[in-house]
Amino acid sequence: MKRDLTKKEVELINSKQGLEALFRTKSINLEKVLSKVLYEDELKSLQAELIKLQTWVIKNNKKIVVIFEGRDAAGKGGAIRRITEHLNPRHYRITALNIPTEDERNQWFLQRYINHLPKPGEMVFFDRSWYNRAIVEPVNGFCTEEEYKTFMTQVNEFEKMLIHSDTFLIKFYFSITKKEQAKRFKEIKRSPLKRWKMTPVDEKSQELWDDYTYYKKAMFKKTNTEHVPWTIVDANKKVNARLETIKHILKTIPYKYTI
Numbered sequence: 001m002k003r004d005l006t007k008k009e010v011e012l013i014n015s016k017q018g019l020e021a022l023f024r025t026k027s028i029n030l031e032k033v034l035s036k037v038l039y040e041d042e043l044k045s046l047q048a049e050l051i052k053l054q055t056w057v058i059k060n061n062k063k064i065v066v067i068f069e070g071r072d073a074a075g076k077g078g079a080i081r082r083i084t085e086h087l088n089p090r091h092y093r094i095t096a097l098n099i100p101t102e103d104e105r106n107q108w109f110l111q112r113y114i115n116h117l118p119k120p121g122e123m124v125f126f127d128r129s130w131y132n133r134a135i136v137e138p139v140n141g142f143c144t145e146e147e148y149k150t151f152m153t154q155v156n157e158f159e160k161m162l163i164h165s166d167t168f169l170i171k172f173y174f175s176i177t178k179k180e181q182a183k184r185f186k187e188i189k190r191s192p193l194k195r196w197k198m199t200p201v202d203e204k205s206q207e208l209w210d211d212y213t214y215y216k217k218a219m220f221k222k223t224n225t226e227h228v229p230w231t232i233v234d235a236n237k238k239v240n241a242r243l244e245t246i247k248h249i250l251k252t253i254p255y256k257y258t259i
Contacts, residue, residue, distance in 0.1 A: 037072060039239045046246040047086050052257035053250060054087050054123065058166050061120035063167040064253065067129040070174030072202045073184040075238045079174070080125050082242045083249070093118070096127040109133060109151060110158055116169070130155065131171075134219040139211045140201055152222055159228045167255055172245060173216075174235040178209050 015037065066083075068076040077096075084092055089229060095116045104112045110130055118124040128136075133151040137143040143151075162169050176184075185202065188194045205212070224230045231248055235241040 011168055025247065034035055039243070043082060043242060043246075046243065046250070047082070049250050050083060050246065051086060051088075053253055053255045054091060054256035056257055057123060058088075058091050058121045059258075063118040063120060063165075064123040064161065065118060065126065065167055065169045066123070066168070066249065067131065067171045068124045068174065069128060069131050069172065070233075070235065071134075071176055071181055072199075072205045073181050073188065073197075074174035074176045074235045075128055076172075076174050078238060079172075079245050080085045082128055084125065087123075091121060092123040092125065094125045094127060109147070111153070117162070130158075131219065131223075134223070135212060135215040136201065138215055139208055140204070152218075155223055156225055159223075159225070163227055170249060170252055171228055171230050172248075173220075173230050173232050174241060175232050176235050180236050181209075182206055 056062065068080060070076055083164070084094065093116070097112065097116070100112060110129055113126075113130045116124060116126075130151075133143055133148060138145075138148045159169060185198070185206070186195050220230055233241050233244055
C-alpha cells in the first residue's frame with residue numbers, strides 16, 4: 001500500500017472487523033482489508049435502516065414485494081440474505097418456488113404467486129418470480145409459445161392491480177457478463193458446500209446465453225412500465241450490488257421511523 005492511511009482508515013483496520021479481515025488474508029493487503037471493512041461498515045448501517053423500514057411496515061400494515069431476477073449465479077440469493085439478515089423473521093418471507101405441481105400447472109399461471117403475496121405488515125422477497133415465464137421457461141421449453149404470449153399480455157395489468165391494492169412492488173434484475181457467470185460456475189463446482197446449487201438449467205446457461213438475452217430484452221421492452229419499472233443492478237461485483245440494492249429499497253419506500 002503506497003499511500004498514507006487516514007486516521008479513520010487506521011481506526012477501521014484496528015477495529016475488530018478489520019483485524020479479523022487482516023488475519024483471514026493469506027498475504028497482507030491493507031487496501032483489500034480496508035475495502036472489506038468499509039463494505040461491512042456501510043452494510044451494517046444500511047441494515048439498521050432496513051430494520052426501521054420494517055418497523056414502519058409493521059406499524060402501518062404496509063405490504064412490500066421485492067422481486068429478484070437475473071441470470072443464474074448473478075448473486076440474487078446473496079443479496080436477499082444481506083437484506084433480511086437482521087429483520088424480524090415473523091414479518092418477512094423469502095419465496096423461491098419449486099417446479100409447479102400438477103394442480104398448479106392446470107390453474108391460472110399467476111395464481112401460485114398470488115398465494116405467496118404479503119399480508120398487511122409483511123415483506124416478501126421473491127428469489128425469482130412470475131417472470132420465470134418471461135425468460136427461463138421459454139428459453140428452456142418449459143412453456144408453450146401461447147402460454148408465454150398470454151403471460152406477457154397479462155403481467156402489466158396484474159402488477160397494476162397489486163399497486164392499486166396498496167402494495168409496494170420493486171423489481172430488480174441482476175446483470176452479469178458471460179465471462180463472470182462462467183467464473184462463478186467454476187467456483188460453485190469446485191466447492192463441496194456449493195455444488196448443490198448447480199442445476200441442469202444452470203448447466204445449459206452458457207450455451208443458451210444469447211437466447212436468454214433475446215427474452216430478457218423482450219421482457220424489458222414490454223414490462224419496464226412507469227408504475228413498476230425495472231432496476232438493473234450491475235452484479236459483476238457482489239458487494240456493490242448488495243449495497244446498491246438496499247439503498248434503492250430504502251430510497252423507493254417512503255417509510256418514516258418513529259419510536
